[in-house]
Amino acid sequence: MRDEVKTTCPYCGVGCGLIISPTRDGWAVGGDPDHPANLGRICSKGAALIDTIMAETKRDFRLLEPEVDGKQVSWKTAIAETADRLRDTIEKHGPKSVAFYVSGQLLTEDYYVANKLIKGFIGSPHIDTNSRLCMASTVVGHKRAFGADVVPGCYEDLEIADLVILTGSNLAWCHPVLNQRLRAAREKHGTKIVVIDPRKTASCDIADLHLAIKPGSDVALFNGLLAWLDQTGNTDLRYVARHVSGYEQAVAEARADCPDIETTAKKCGLDLQDSADETGSGLGKLETLFNWFAAFERTVTVFSQGVNQSSSGSDKVNSILNCHLATGRVGKPGSSPFSVTGQPNAMGGREVGGLANQLAAHMNPNDPVDVDRVRRFWKSDALEPGEGYKAVDMFRAIETGEIKAVWVMATNPAVSLPDADRVRLALSRCPLVIVSDVVNDTDTLRHAHIKLPASGWAEKSGTVTNSERRISRQRPFRDTQGNAKPDWWIMTEVAKSMGFDKSFKYRDPSDIFAEHAALSEFENDGMRAFDIGIWRKAKKSAYDAMQPFQWPASRKNQPASGSERLYGDGIFTTSSGRAKMLGVAHIPPQSQTSHDFPLIANSGRYRDQWHTMTRTGTAARLSAHRPEPLLEIHPDDAARFGLSDGGIARITSKQGASLMRIAISDAQMPGQVFVPMHWNDVFSAAGGIGRLLPPNVDPHSGQPESKHIPVTLEPFVPKWQGLLFSSTPVDLSGLPYWVAATGPGSMIYEIAGSEPMMFKSLLPIAANEDDQQVIEYSDSKKGIHRFARLNGDRITGALFVGPDRQALGRDWVSNLFASAQIAPPERNALLAGRMPDAGAINDRLICSCFSVGLAAISKAITEQNAVSAVDIGRLLQAGTGCGSCLPEIKEILDDALPRAAE
Ligand SMILES: Nc1nc2c(c(=O)[nH]1)N[C@H]1C(S)=C(S)[C@@H](COP(=O)(O)OP(=O)(O)OC[C@H]3O[C@@H](n4cnc5c(=O)[nH]c(N)nc54)[C@H](O)[C@@H]3O)O[C@H]1N2
Ligand SMILES: Nc1nc2c(c(=O)[nH]1)N[C@H]1C(S)=C(S)[C@@H](COP(=O)(O)OP(=O)(O)OC[C@H]3O[C@@H](n4cnc5c(=O)[nH]c(N)nc54)[C@H](O)[C@@H]3O)O[C@H]1N2
Numbered sequence: 001m002r003d004e005v006k007t008t009c010p011y012c013g014v015g016c017g018l019i020i021s022p023t024r025d026g027w028a029v030g031g032d033p034d035h036p037a038n039l040g041r042i043c044s045k046g047a048a049l050i051d052t053i054m055a056e057t058k059r060d061f062r063l064l065e066p067e068v069d070g071k072q073v074s075w076k077t078a079i080a081e082t083a084d085r086l087r088d089t090i091e092k093h094g095p096k097s098v099a100f101y102v103s104g105q106l107l108t109e110d111y112y113v114a115n116k117l118i119k120g121f122i123g124s125p126h127i128d129t130n131s132r133l134c135m136a137s138t139v140v141g142h143k144r145a146f147g148a149d150v151v152p153g154c155y156e157d158l159e160i161a162d163l164v165i166l167t168g169s170n171l172a173w174c175h176p177v178l179n180q181r182l183r184a185a186r187e188k189h190g191t192k193i194v195v196i197d198p199r200k201t202a203s204c205d206i207a208d209l210h211l212a213i214k215p216g217s218d219v220a221l222f223n224g225l226l227a228w229l230d231q232t233g234n235t236d237l238r239y240v241a242r243h244v245s246g247y248e249q250a251v252a253e254a255r256a257d258c259p260d261i262e263t264t265a266k267k268c269g270l271d272l273q274d275s276a277d278e279t280g281s282g283l284g285k286l287e288t289l290f291n292w293f294a295a296f297e298r299t300v301t302v303f304s305q306g307v308n309q310s311s312s313g314s315d316k317v318n319s320i321l322n323c324h325l326a327t328g329r330v331g332k333p334g335s336s337p338f339s340v341t342g343q344p345n346a347m348g349g350r351e352v353g354g355l356a357n358q359l360a361a362h363m364n365p366n367d368p369v370d371v372d373r374v375r376r377f378w379k380s381d382a383l384e385p386g387e388g389y390k391a392v393d394m395f396r397a398i399e400t401g402e403i404k405a406v407w408v409m410a411t412n413p414a415v416s417l418p419d420a421d422r423v424r425l426a427l428s429r430c431p432l433v434i435v436s437d438v439v440n441d442t443d444t445l446r447h448a449h450i451k452l453p454a455s456g457w458a459e460k461s462g463t464v465t466n467s468e469r470r471i472s473r474q475r476p477f478r479d480t481q482g483n484a485k486p487d488w489w490i491m492t493e494v495a496k497s498m499g500f501d502k503s504f505k506y507r508d509p510s511d512i513f514a515e516h517a518a519l520s521e522f523e524n525d526g527m528r529a530f531d532i533g534i535w536r537k538a539k540k541s542a543y544d545a546m547q548p549f550q551w552p553a554s555r556k557n558q559p560a561s562g563s564e565r566l567y568g569d570g571i572f573t574t575s576s577g578r579a580k581m582l583g584v585a586h587i588p589p590q591s592q593t594s595h596d597f598p599l600i601a602n603s604g605r606y607r608d609q610w611h612t613m614t615r616t617g618t619a620a621r622l623s624a625h626r627p628e629p630l631l632e633i634h635p636d637d638a639a640r641f642g643l644s645d646g647g648i649a650r651i652t653s654k655q656g657a658s659l660m661r662i663a664i665s666d667a668q669m670p671g672q673v674f675v676p677m678h679w680n681d682v683f684s685a686a687g688g689i690g691r692l693l694p695p696n697v698d699p700h701s702g703q704p705e706s707k708h709i710p711v712t713l714e715p716f717v718p719k720w721q722g723l724l725f726s727s728t729p730v731d732l733s734g735l736p737y738w739v740a741a742t743g744p745g746s747m748i749y750e751i752a753g754s755e756p757m758m759f760k761s762l763l764p765i766a767a768n769e770d771d772q773q774v775i776e777y778s779d780s781k782k783g784i785h786r787f788a789r790l791n792g793d794r795i796t797g798a799l800f801v802g803p804d805r806q807a808l809g810r811d812w813v814s815n816l817f818a819s820a821q822i823a824p825p826e827r828n829a830l831l832a833g834r835m836p837d838a839g840a841i842n843d844r845l846i847c848s849c850f851s852v853g854l855a856a857i858s859k860a861i862t863e864q865n866a867v868s869a870v871d872i873g874r875l876l877q878a879g880t881g882c883g884s885c886l887p888e889i890k891e892i893l894d895d896a897l898p899r900a901a902e
């Protein structure tokens with residue numbers, strides 16, 4: 001038996017430690033009880049990791065060999081072509097015609113090499129990362145307030161706080177294990193929890209208060225709070241006098257913006273009278289929040305994309321930090337602002353300087369002293385002072401032809417950047433597009449001249465840094481598939497081939513990590529908070545045995561209080577040692593509603609999908625939670641736009657259009673809709689949202705405003721709708737509506753169209769199989785058609801078409817594909833369209849650990865008298881695995897059970 005491997009989850013910034021244990025036919029995954037981030041916990045995405053890596057073994061899915069201009073080539077050729085074409089571009093157009101666009105999903109070692117190669121040796125400042133779309137506003141906020149990009153707190157703070165404010169964070173779905181820790185703490189000592197979010201989310205499940213503020217009004221809220229704290233004598237003036245500058249000015253600006261609670265409520269679109277009855281205080285919600293903030297010394301404010309992805313994102317961050325600085329609540333136990341990071345290595349990227357306005361190891365590209373220091377350390381002649389283009393501008397420069405070669409690694413900008421059609425146009429015009437990815441088809445890869453197959457999570461070795469500054473090892477546990485190679489190796493070989501061999505002599509990731517650590521302490525007098533100097537000479541054996549640790553881990557400048565929390569002593573990383581409160585004013589989002597675009601679309605995440613779905617989209621149990629992208633809309637707006645639940649809507653913005661399934665929901669405020677960020681051209685005909693996003697960015701951070709899209713809606717009424725099952729992927733281009741999902745035994749496509757067609761032609765035909773037959777049933781009058789394609793006794797395709805959405809048992813049919821033989825009763829059921837679990841059109845997966853759907857939970861409530869999540873757990877096991885579905889189970893119970901008070 002092989003040994004267990006301890007590694008780190010490749011999804012969110014919680015950075016859970018995992019234990020991978022070999023089983024007879026593969027591996028099992030579990031939470032690592034010894035890892036401080038999760039202490040054994042895990043969420044639905046982490047628990048399904050083995051399912052997703054199994055998909056990576058399939059040839060029609062995984063990028064296994066390098067390709068140049070559409071032809072499969074050896075690595076030798078691919079490296080030489082990449083290096084030659086880059087060199088050629090540089091010779092003709094200068095180094096600044098080359099750009100790298102990288103990702104918070106690279107490991108620190110990959111990231112370090114990318115940054116060193118382009119800035120230090122190619123001599124171009126143009127490297128940016130998808131963290132621009134994610135954490136850039138927080139980086140600006142941290143630097144302006146603390147002097148460095150530092151998250152002062154740690155996860156334990158959420159457990160020992162008395163008040164936790166979640167603003168612009170759907171922690172329950174996006175950082176589920178942190179949410180589990182918070183839930184457990186609340187059960188123990190009654191933590192007060194406040195959610196500030198324009199819509200009701202799963203995170204509201206454990207909240208005492210939900211403030212559904214007007215989108216984009218966070219600065220007004222925190223300015224109102226600051227002015228009120230000052231006015232009511234609830235700031236810590238002793239702390240301010242010793243440790244903070246800018247208090248008077250920040251308060252004056254806050255007061256000018258929101259002089260009183262009435263003005264604050266108005267700017268935030270809140271009703272002052274909207275009482276916080278849940279709390280029994282008799283006060284309004286806003287006033288209750290203010291009072292609690294004043295009362296609870298131990299307050300943590302968690303913030304994420306509702307704050308960062310905004311044209312005032314940086315100011316939103318500083319308005320939050322201002323309130324914490326004014327009350328002396330930074331880096332103390334249970335008392336700190338807390339930016340939760342999105343990607344597994346969002347933090348590592350910031351440490352190596354992956355953003356266009358960073359250098360390396362927390363140094364500044366505009367500071368000649370820093371530039372000279374890095375130049376000497378790298379022994380590089382090419383490093384120049386100055387910043388590169390931020391993501392949106394970088395793709396503009398590609399469009400105009402200023403940048404002529406771009407290397408995209410571990411990100412999918414054709415989907416995730418705003419104004420995605422323009423990004424695609426830019427890529428299609430770019431003379432040299434190099435893409436390193438794990439899978440063989442993404443919207444971005446479709447534009448690549450050179451495709452480089454990268455090793456995936458299960459195969460890679462390196463480190464990542466989580467939200468609480470904790471560095472952990474990702475360790476490989478299976479052989480790389482095909483000819484894929486680690487990202488650091490690919491770049492190193494290209495660097496050598498370009499003539500930089502002396503500077504890229506790494507034998508393995510431990511060499512890179514040691515160099516990174518050495519740079520972090522090089523001439524560091526303590527002003528660079530990021531210092532992991534104790535690792536500067538780490539050998540491979542020590543690196544392999546690395547236990548998770550928080551930075552700083554410095555030989556010379558280690559804070560006496562340790563690394564768990566920073567700045568708790570009130571000494572900050574500015575030249576004066578003081579933190580800065582910054583006066584900020586509320587500015588509404590850049591694009592507003594108009595006659596033509598009267599609604600605001602807000603985009604974000606689903607519990608069981610990860611970004612552009614390249615990994616989570618391949619697991620049946622993750623796809624079942626939300627098999628299609630939903631347009632969530634308030635009932636009044638649905639009526640206003642003539643939309644019905646379960647129908648399809650066309651969503652149009654100034655930039656583009658998309659089609660989504662309609663879900664009417666009270667969780668939405670009137671005037672706003674919510675759409676997921678995940679779907680794209682590989683998984684749908686028109687389910688992407690990037691094409692609709694205006695390229696509005698925060699002026700300081702360059703971060704796009706992904707949460708505020710003026711749109712209009714109209715119903716899309718197809719003539720027919722269908723459900724197609726296939727053992728192999730089907731090309732449905734030409735159909736106006738299709739969405740692909742991975743089912744338990746087949747692919748499942750929801751399809752719809754307005755033109756009559758030969759439906760049979762949609763059925764997949766297996767190559768080289770002659771024993772094929774199609775059985776069918778048609779009632780042309782009613783527009784009903786059912787087909788099954790059989791190959792011997794095996795089913796390889798099935799299609800159900802009718803005038804309405806097809807209410808069929810998705811799982812039952814898909815599961816037939818896994819059996820060697822389908823029996824006559826099953827054939828009959830297929831043709832009759834009568835499946836054992838048919839009829840439950842609105843059934844959807846709730847618990848992905850135990851595959852329990854809405855229908856089963858509803859049945860347990862009505863037939864078995866379940867009244868609590870505990871009952872549901874006892875009867876169905878649902879909610880007893882990772883716990884990610886508990887908010888939804890409670891919501892179903894709430895909806896189904898008569899309220900005691902009513
Ligand atoms: N399941 C899942 N988890 C993930 C990811 C994933 O793809 N799937 N991605 C990871 C990554 S990279 C990231 S960055 C994180 C993101 O994690 P989160 O930021 O928690 O997730 P989002 O859904 O993008 O947005 C959070 C909330 O901001 C709210 N919001 C919108 N506008 C405003 C506003 O003006 N003010 C306030 N206060 N709130 C607003 C939205 O309604 C939404 O509920 O998640 C990480 N975790
Ligand atoms: N509308 C809207 N847009 C958004 C957001 C939003 O909330 N709304 N959120 C933004 C945020 S916060 C983020 S972080 C971005 C995320 O957006 P992206 O980074 O574009 O999304 P991913 O799907 O994570 O893309 C990662 C790619 O890298 C590949 N990959 C995975 N592992 C590796 C590896 O080890 N090496 C290599 N070379 N490739 C690998 C995957 O197959 C995939 O193609 O989206 C942003 N865009």
Ligand code: SF4
Nearest residue numbers: 009011012016043046
């Ligand atoms: S919370 Fe879930 S997705 Fe995030 S690191 Fe932990 S297991 Fe992975």
Ligand SMILES: [Mo]
Nearest residue numbers: 133134342343
């Ligand atoms: Mo992110």
